[in-house]
Amino acid sequence: MQNQTKLVQTCLIPIRWGDMDAYGHVNNTVYFRYMEQARVEFLERLGFRVMPHGSAPVIINASCTFLVPLNYPGVVEVRMYCGHPGRSSVPTHYEISLQGSPTIYATGDSKIVWMDVASGKSVPIPETLRAELPA
Incomplete structure (x- = not known):
């Protein structure tokens, strides 16, 4: 999916001890x-x-493929990519790794739909x- 997407966000999130199972x-x-x-x-x-x-974004589906287990301690690096938008929706893809590591620990996908909160109907x-999304 990366060749059809645009990297739009990278964030760093500390792994908390309580995140473990x-x-x-x-x-x-x-x-x-x-x-x-x-x-967000x-x-x-x-x-x-x-x-x-x-009007606000909502998620209508989400998936995750777990490739390598993450463990505490560490800092997760999440890279978010957006695909070509439709009228009211845009597909997103995520790569999760540890900060400074080339290993991808998980990948994910979701679809964002823009909607009118009062009516629950999609809007453009x-x-x-x-303007921030792939043309």
């Missing part, structure tokens, strides 16, 4: 939080507050966001 590695649900944090930082950097009023992606 009984097997001694980062719990699978935490990876979705890492991807969420990158997504990207949108907020562009001036979009993730708030439940007006704002032009300021569209």
Whole structure:
């Protein structure tokens, strides 16, 4: 998917001891939080507050492929890529690694849909966001 996408955000997130599960590695649900944090930082950097009023982004699907277990301590590096947008949605892809490591520990995908919060209906992606996405 990378050749059809644009890197739009990189963020660093410390692994917390409490992120681990009984097997001694980062719990699978935490990876979705890492991807969420990158997504929120990207949108907020562009001036979009993730708030439940007006029009706002929602996620309609999300997936993660776990390649190598992450362990405490460490700092996760999340790279977020966006694909070609549609009228109201944009596909996103994520690569999760440890800071300074070339190893990809997990990959993920999600689809962001812009919607009118009051009606629950999709609306066009704002032009300021569209300008940051692949043409």
